[in-house]
Amino acid sequence: xxxxxxxxxxxxxxxxxxxxxxxxxxxxxxxxxxxxxxxxxxxxxxxxxxxxxxxxxxxxxxxxxxxxxxxxxxxxxxxxxxxxxxxxxxxxxxxxxxxxxxxxxxxxxxxxxx
Amino acid sequence: xxxxxxxxxxxxxxxxxxxxxxxxxxxxxxxxxxxxxxxxxxxxxxxxxxxxxxxxxxxxxxxxxxxxxxxxxxxxxxxxxxxxxxxxxxxxxxxxxxxxxxxxxxxxxxxxxxxxxxxxxxxxxxxxxxxxxxxxxxxxxxxxxxxxxxxxxxxxxxxxxxxxxxxxxxxxxxxxxxxxxxxxxxxxxxxxxxxxxxxxxxxxxxxxxxxxxxxxxxxxxxxxxxxxxxxxxxxxxxxxxxxxxxxxxxxxxxxxxxxxxxxxxxxxxxxxxxxxxxxxxxxxxxxxxxxxxxxxxxxxxxx
Numbered sequence: 001x002x003x004x005x006x007x008x009x010x011x012x013x014x015x016x017x018x019x020x021x022x023x024x025x026x027x028x029x030x031x032x033x034x035x036x037x038x039x040x041x042x043x044x045x046x047x048x049x050x051x052x053x054x055x056x057x058x059x060x061x062x063x064x065x066x067x068x069x070x071x072x073x074x075x076x077x078x079x080x081x082x083x084x085x086x087x088x089x090x091x092x093x094x095x096x097x098x099x100x101x102x103x104x105x106x107x108x109x110x111x112x113x114x
Numbered sequence: 115x116x117x118x119x120x121x122x123x124x125x126x127x128x129x130x131x132x133x134x135x136x137x138x139x140x141x142x143x144x145x146x147x148x149x150x151x152x153x154x155x156x157x158x159x160x161x162x163x164x165x166x167x168x169x170x171x172x173x174x175x176x177x178x179x180x181x182x183x184x185x186x187x188x189x190x191x192x193x194x195x196x197x198x199x200x201x202x203x204x205x206x207x208x209x210x211x212x213x214x215x216x217x218x219x220x221x222x223x224x225x226x227x228x229x230x231x232x233x234x235x236x237x238x239x240x241x242x243x244x245x246x247x248x249x250x251x252x253x254x255x256x257x258x259x260x261x262x263x264x265x266x267x268x269x270x271x272x273x274x275x276x277x278x279x280x281x282x283x284x285x286x287x288x289x290x291x292x293x294x295x296x297x298x299x300x301x302x303x304x305x306x307x308x309x310x311x312x313x314x315x316x317x318x319x320x321x322x323x324x325x326x327x328x329x330x331x332x333x334x335x336x337x338x339x340x341x342x343x344x345x346x347x348x349x350x351x352x353x354x355x356x357x358x359x360x361x362x363x364x365x366x367x368x369x370x371x372x373x374x375x376x377x378x379x380x381x382x383x384x385x386x387x388x389x390x391x392x393x394x395x396x397x398x399x400x401x402x403x404x405x406x407x408x409x410x411x412x413x414x415x416x417x
Contacts, residue, residue: 037415039348041128042173042371045415060128062370064172 004083008032009051009090011097017083022058023048024078027097031104034078035095041065041080048095050074053087115187117180117281117305120262120312121233122210123325124167124176125372132369133168140345141327141374142256146236147211154211156236157327158249159258163212163234166260166325173370174417175322177218177226178263178312179210180305185231192217194280207232222276223267224319254345255338257327261377262310264324266317266416270298273314277303286310286383287358287390289400299394302358309359309380321416324365326375332362338376339364350411355379357400358392365412372417 003016006026017026024036024046037045041061047070057080066077076089091097099105127133134153137143143155146164151171154164162181169176182188195202201220205228207213214232221227239249248256267273277283286309289300302310315323329335332353339353342364350373352364361380367373392400398407 035410037411038350038367038371038373038417040367040369040371042367042417043415045411059132059369062126062128062172064174065371 005086006083007052007086007088008097009088011091013097020058020082022079023055023076023081023083023087023089027078029104030108031099031101031106033098033100034091036079039079041077044077046078047075048078048092049090050076050081051088051090054084055081055087056084058082115190115282116183117187117229117283117311118183119181119305120178120260120325121162121181121230122165122167122179122213123260123263124169124178125322125325125368126172126174126176127168127170127368127370127372128173129369130168130170136345136347136368137166137168138253140254140341140347142253152211157257157259158240158252159238160260161235161237163236167210173372174320175225175263175265175325175372177228178265179213179216179228179230180311181233182229182231188215188217188229188231191229191280195219195276198276198280200276205230221267222269222272223265223314225265225267254341255327255329255334255376257329257376259328261326261328262308262312263322263326264313264315266315266321266323267319268316270301270314270316274298274301274303277312281305282385283311284383284385284387285389286387287392289358289392289394289397291394293393299397300358304383304385307382307384309361309383315413317413317416322372323416324373324375326377329376329378331378335362335364335376335378342366350415351402351409354405355403357396357403358390370417373415 006015006017015030037043044065147154153168155166156164205216205218207215212234216230218228283303286304287302291297300315302313305311348367350365355362359380361377
């Protein structure tokens with residue numbers, strides 16, 4: 001399967017995203033999590049900053065949640081943003097990348113890297 | 115003179131077709147009308163034309179409608195609201211599809227509420243003459259009816275005063291910071307005999323926490339959870355039980371991120387019952403009775 005590399009700062013964790021997969025889904029599949037809310041683009045809690053690469057939203061995100069200015073400045077919602085290719089993202093200072101399932105992190109992440 | 119129930123919720127959605135699938139196929143509501151970027155839906159046990167209106171563009175709540183028992187109530191409530199000091203205006207028949215004239219006001223939490231007495235009668239499949247207990251071919255969860263809503267705002271006490279002074283409601287339960295610091299963090303307001311028809315949580319003004327559909331019992335809640343798994347509906351929490359209201363519950367999100375709830379159980383409340391009080395140090399148990407701890411979304415994710 002063709003995958004994209006999703007690099008998450010500041011922890012510098014790299015996960016392999018599947019085609020069409022929103023970033024939050026990749027994290028969860030790989031045993032990781034960060035601050036998220038509704039998972040449907042409505043609450044804006046899962047916002048991160050895009051450092052490198054580009055993304056396309058898999059479904060409509062309201063401009064009331066993510067303003068055009070924020071979007072232009074690189075703000076993305078991980079529940080909706082699907083990487084176009086390899087991307088680098090930075091979590092906000094009040095957000096933390098958490099390994100919630102070391103089991104999945106060990107086996108899913110490793111196997112998808114090979 | 116009384117407010118009978120939460121009659122309708124108008125919510126904004128980002129994708130009307132995805133919302134149709136959620137509210138109609140997964141929850142099993144019936145689409146009664148559509149057009150102008152709006153869907154009008156009702157539950158199977160609701161006699162009125164609709165209880166949920168979905169409007170394309172944005173997220174969150176547009177407004178909430180309460181149905182009053184007598185046409186003359188509107189005038190009296192209008193006066194009471196004016197006296198209370200909130201912005202009040204008249205709405206005309208037809209301002210809302212299939213809905214009569216009424217009174218619109220902006221609450222201290224900056225939400226739009228409407229009081230109305232008439233809505234077109236749609237009836238139910240089971241009817242009113244020697245009816246069966248439920249329609250045989252319900253879809254998905256098959257929600258019978260809209261039950262209550264929880265909104266957020268800063269002036270929780272102001273909302274209590276308004277609903278008590280203007281409408282004669284009572285407070286079934288409250289959350290306070292502590293006995294020494296009795297700031298109200300949440301209140302559960304009853305129009306009649308339910309533990310809550312409207313609840314307000316301390317938080318940002320104008321926001322929606324959730325609107326809820328009543329189910330028969332815990333088994334129905336569990337079955338709803340199965341359907342949410344089948345349909346990949348994001349679940350916030352549950353199935354579990356609340357300490358507050360004692361209701362069994364699942365919280366989940368619609369395709370635009372608006373939180374919904376299926377709710378069952380709870381208890382009968384009366385105006386002469388004392389208010390149940392919870393303190394913030396017991397909030398975990400008050401909200402999620404079994405886990406006794408909050409998750410990181412429940413009190414921070416709103417639309």
